[in-house]
Amino acid sequence: MTPDASLLSALLPLIAQLSNHLSEPERYRRLLAALRTVLPADAAALLRFEENGTWLRPLSIDGLSPDTLGRRFRVSEHPRFAALLAAGQAMRFPTDTELPDPYDGLVTHHTDAPLPVHDCMGCVLMVNEQPWGLLTLDALQPGSFAGDAPLAALQAFSNLAAATVATAARMRELEQTAAQERQRAEHFRRHTPVTHTRLLGHSAAMRNLQRDIATVAASDLAVLITGETGVGKELVAQAVHAQSLRADQAFVSINCAALPENLVESELFGHVRGAFTGAVQERAGKFEQAHQGTLFLDEVGELPLATQAKLLRVLQSGHIQRLGLDRERTVNVRIIAATNQDLEKAVRSGHMRADFFHRLGVFPIQVPRLRDRDGDLLVLAGHFLERARSELGLDQVRLETASQAALLDYHWPGNVRELEHCIRRSVLHAMRRPRTHQQTLGITAEDLKLPHTPPTALIQSAGLPVSDAASAFPDAITSDSTSLNAHVDQFKRTLIMQTLQAHNHNIASSARALHVDRSNLLRLSRRLGILTS
Structure with missing residues (x-):
């Protein structure tokens, strides 16, 4: 079959599927699969620009390690990505180029050793005449993309890729038929701070969590977030706030467990000068700071009963009173609370007021444990690995096959927080081993230093x-x-x-x-x- 015929046979099914109702991940998966039937690549990736082209985030991969999906590449730290963006069209890198390849050691076809990429080409995807992302192809065999034909095929394929991206966006817009849903999505797009940590993961448990967040965000209902230590309850609270109509207002957080009992009311409601020993000046409390926004009460089960009674009155009426002041103030605050305790048990034992519990738990959200998030672990590991690589100024870091298996075998009682600490620690351990400047830093199972479960x-x-x-x-x-x-x-x-x-x-x-x-x-x-x- 001629190259043109091969290209045509790959393009026709994709063109026919443009109008089909497919999920975005499935559209992108089929796109890369078709691309690899046309060009002799060991790996392909579709990446999208974020934050005005500062970052590239992989949306779909074929032939790369699963943890690649959890990474985010800063364009300024990866010269090949910057060169593709500057070229504006399909280009191939010479096999002897000195520019480091961001995928070195991540191609999954060869697991015996972290082999570097030897042949690489890519192109920019233009959507609405603006750079949208990159298509990249990598091969371990030098000369795989030699000649003009592969470049021409990739350039032609990029036009279809741009159409696929545009179609996926259009399908997503059509699904947002309710006026309230469209308003919330637009508000979220405009006001969510880009510095917020994303809730990574594609497991069924995380999809259910995202649906719960989207369901309650548009309302002003009180939310009670429960889950084990380290699952990311505060990130969930931030996501609810970011998708709400209060997203452009303050998100104020307070750890109830870290407050001395005699200062809880002062922290929550504020005080005037001289209200108690040490009150040398007037001070606004967390409720006033969160006016028109969201107040996040972390470890809410640690609040004293007396404070619970006063909080209940605020939740019911919106009226607060600074310590030492007779005059009341009215606040408009959305309450999100979180705990790793069994609050129903606390109610039965008398450590929590039943009316306060029911006022907090209007809409409960259970955050899944890491061990219940099937398929998310390596994505999260890749995200933390890329963050550690960037912070420590490393060229490339790779999870060895044995270390991936060790991560999957472990119980993770500390959940996502324990995983993050484990990955950061393992990178430091791996850096102690001697290696050449251009050698990929491989994370071994021994570097993880995971404790044995009794x-x-x-x-x-x-x-x-x-x-x-x-x-x-x-x-x-x-x-x-x-x-x-x-x-x-x-x-x-x-x-x-x-x-x-x-x-x-x-x-x-x-x-x-x-x-x-x-x-x-x-x-x-x-x-x-x-x-x-």
């Missing part, structure tokens, strides 16, 4: 009696003729088999009980000989 904690997390599970491992406990790895494998094998039996051999239920991804449980079960297919 067997008792694993058994209890699976919902099994400790005594029954422990009795199943006499050989693993007493034998000294087998390696440690064999003991661990035997422990895992028996624990998984017992959990599968307890859940009628349902993989999804067993994975939830063991707090692991379903795909990871399948992989481990096959390796241990529990499942054969």
Whole structure:
């Protein structure tokens, strides 16, 4: 088949699908898959400019490590991206170019070693006569894109890519049919500060969370955010505020657990000079600071009962009174509260007022644990890895295959916060190893230094009696003729088999009980000989 015929055969299905109702990720996936049928690439990526061209964010990848989707590339730190933007059309980099490639070590076709990219080309996507993003192609074989034909094919393909991007945007607009939804989306676009951390992840749990945020954001209902430590409850609160009609007003946060009991009311409602010892000047409280905006009460379960009663009055009437002042003030504040406690239990035990709890929890949002976000872990790891790379001035950082497996195997009791600290720590450990200036910094499983989960904690997390599970491992406990790895494998094998039996051999239920991804449980079960297919 001639190059022109090959290009045409790849373009025709994409043209036919332009009017189909496809999700944006699926449109972009098909686009890259078609591109790789036309050109001999080991990897392809579609990236979008953000913040007036300062950053490039990958929207879809084909042939690159999954953590690439969590990265964000600063154009000024990556000369090849800057060169593509300056060229304004398809261009190929010489195989002997000294410009570092941002994808070195990220191509997934070769996992034995972090091989550098040897051939690279790309082009700018123009939408409405403005640079929208980049298409990039990389090959490990030098000379893969030699000649004029690949450049011409890529340039022609970029026009269809721009049409696909424009079509995806148009489909998204058509879905926003309700006037209220359109108003909120436009307000969000104009007023959300670009410095806010994004809620990364594409798992079903995160999609449900995003839907909850979008549902409640347009209202002024009080929101109660619950979840384990480290899941990102304050980020959820910021997202609710950013998508609300109060987004251009203040977002004021207060940690209720960090306040001495005798200063809680002063912090919340303010005080006048001389109201108490140490009150040397008049001071506005958090409610006044958040007027017309949002007040975020973190660790709300730590508030004293007396303060809860006064807060309840404010929530009902909007009236506050500074300490030492007889006159009341009226405030208009949206309340978002967060806790990692069981507040219903606190109500039953008398540590929280029932009326205060029900006033706070008008719209509850449960933030999923990291171990319940199937498929999100490596995306988040890539995001934290890229941030650490930029902050430390490194050329390139890569998660080795073994380190990716170790991340997926770990329980993550500290959730996203623990993952972020782990990634930052691992980069520092990896930097201690000697390497050449141009060598990719690889993060090994040893660099992660993940703690081992105690067997008792694993058994209890699976919902099994400790005594029954422990009795199943006499050989693993007493034998000294087998390696440690064999003991661990035997422990895992028996624990998984017992959990599968307890859940009628349902993989999804067993994975939830063991707090692991379903795909990871399948992989481990096959390796241990529990499942054969």
